[in-house]
Amino acid sequence: MLFSGIGLLDENFDYRTDMFVGVKDGVIAYIGADKPAEDFGEAYPGRGRILMSGVYNAHTHASMTLLRGYAENLALADWLEKKVFPFEKKMTLGDVADGALLAVAEMLRFGTVSFSDMYYYNDEFMRVVGETGIKANFSYGVTCFDERGYEQLPAYEISEKLIGQFHNAFEGRMKIDLSIHGEYTSTPRVVKGLAEHAKDRGVRVHTHLSETKKEHEECKQRRGKTPAAYFASLGLFDNPTTAAHCVWLEDADMDLLREYGVTAASCPVSNLKLAGGFARVPQMLERGVRVALGTDGAASNNNLNLFKEIHCFATLFKCSSGDPSAVTPAQALCAATLSGAQAQGRENAGAIKTGAAADLVVLDAQAPHMHPVHQMANNLVFAAQGSDVLLTMVDGKVLYDRGEYKTLDIERVIFNADRAAKSVLTRLS
Ligand SMILES: [Zn+2]
Numbered sequence: 395m396l397f398s399g400i401g402l403l404d405e406n407f408d409y410r411t412d413m414f415v416g417v418k419d420g421v422i423a424y425i426g427a428d429k430p431a432e433d434f435g436e437a438y439p440g441r442g443r444i445l446m447s448g449v450y451n452a453h454t455h456a457s458m459t460l461l462r463g464y465a466e467n468l469a470l471a472d473w474l475e476k477k478v479f480p481f482e483k484k485m486t487l488g489d490v491a492d493g494a495l496l497a498v499a500e501m502l503r504f505g506t507v508s509f510s511d512m513y514y515y516n517d518e519f520m521r522v523v524g525e526t527g528i529k530a531n532f533s534y535g536v537t538c539f540d541e542r543g544y545e546q547l548p549a550y551e552i553s554e555k556l557i558g559q560f561h562n563a564f565e566g567r568m569k570i571d572l573s574i575h576g577e578y579t580s581t582p583r584v585v586k587g588l589a590e591h592a593k594d595r596g597v598r599v600h601t602h603l604s605e606t607k608k609e610h611e612e613c614k615q616r617r618g619k620t621p622a623a624y625f626a627s628l629g630l631f632d633n634p635t636t637a638a639h640c641v642w643l644e645d646a647d648m649d650l651l652r653e654y655g656v657t658a659a660s661c662p663v664s665n666l667k668l669a670g671g672f673a674r675v676p677q678m679l680e681r682g683v684r685v686a687l688g689t690d691g692a693a694s695n696n697n698l699n700l701f702k703e704i705h706c707f708a709t710l711f712k713c714s715s716g717d718p719s720a721v722t723p724a725q726a727l728c729a730a731t732l733s734g735a736q737a738q739g740r741e742n743a744g745a746i747k748t749g750a751a752a753d754l755v756v757l758d759a760q761a762p763h764m765h766p767v768h769q770m771a772n773n774l775v776f777a778a779q780g781s782d783v784l785l786t787m788v789d790g791k792v793l794y795d796r797g798e799y800k801t802l803d804i805e806r807v808i809f810n811a812d813r814a815a816k817s818v819l820t821r822l823s
Pocket residue numbers: 453454455602638690691
């Protein structure tokens with residue numbers, strides 16, 4: 395495909411108008427102001443449109459779309475224990491797949507090309523990723539409250555099977571990570587075992603870190619160190635790791651994250667909704683910590699719309715830090731694109747440059763709220779809406795184009811998800 399005469403947000407987040415971008419064999423093969431001599435096939439008219447990197451969701455629980463709007467206005471403990479956990483207990487693997495498919499449809503609609511998911515094992519989930527064409531890093535969230543070793547847990551075998559069968563499957567779109575759900579839901583023995591397993595298999599790690607003040611402070615009391623220091627001491631961070639939330643990190647924790655190259659996946663909307671607190675994102679960025687963006691699950695957001703997250707990320711932390719110059723538009727866009735791709739181990743992705751994966755989105759530049767254009771990066775962060783996305787492309791394949799899904803039947807997806815949510819409620823009552 396040849397994007398012709400299109401506005402382009404380049405890898406430095408500068409805006410260039412009237413550009414040509416040629417996509418071939420899944421990668422960006424040409425970028426220039428002149429029409430290329432080479433034939434790239436179908437021409438995409440770019441007038442009044444903006445091309446930018448697709449966005450990467452660094453932390454979610456896709457199948458929780460079934461719980462969207464189910465548990466609201468509750469304290470965190472009640473939200474989890476009275477509503478979320480009982481609902482999830484009644485979900486079948488079929489429900490998990492129906493929820494995941496709804497999540498993929500929503501993500502493609504809002505320009506997400508890849509997502510890092512932590513949930514229950516499900517072959518059907520793998521099929522969803524395989525068939526829809528989206529990219530995903532999947533990890534089975536390990537919890538353990540007894541004295542068993544990691545290799546005695548069913549999760550060990552499940553993860554082994556997943557790695558063998560699905561790591562780098564679907565032309566590399568699917569990656570398997572290992573997940574320790576969190577410090578407070580596991581034991582040192584299991585953390586250590588999982589860290590060694592990740593090292594042996596050369597896979598990445600995904601965890602929740604210091605999401606709530608309670609979790610952070612209780613860890614200090616229980617273990618004499620912060621959750622970040624605890625994980626580092628058990629070797630978890632010797633692996634490339636994504637740590638979701640990072641709301642209560644202390645200065646020394648941020649230094650640890652930078653030192654070990656851990657990515658903090660900030661989920662500002664979820665933290666706002668569950669009153670988890672305000673991550674010190676400006677300080678993390680200042681210290682050189684890689685910060686990516688996640689939506690968390692749809693029960694605590696309630697969208698999987700990363701453009702909403704970008705807006706919140708770029709405004710909330712100005713207020714919480716008392717510094718309106720904190721978190722620049724370029725930093726917000728970088729968190730949603732390049733940093734997210736890197737957090738998923740997708741090295742040549744997340745930016746428009748020659749040779750990078752053609753994970754791209756086109757936005758409508760003619761919407762009234764996108765004018766005038768003093769600096770396009772400012773408009774994209776502070777004015778754009780997820781619904782401005784016209785087209786989503788993954789590895790050079792168009793998966794969504796102005797309301798039309800190329801790889802899924804949206805009416806059936808919505809019908810099945812509604813039916814699944816209802817059937818869980820029936821089993822709950
Ligand atoms: Zn989460």
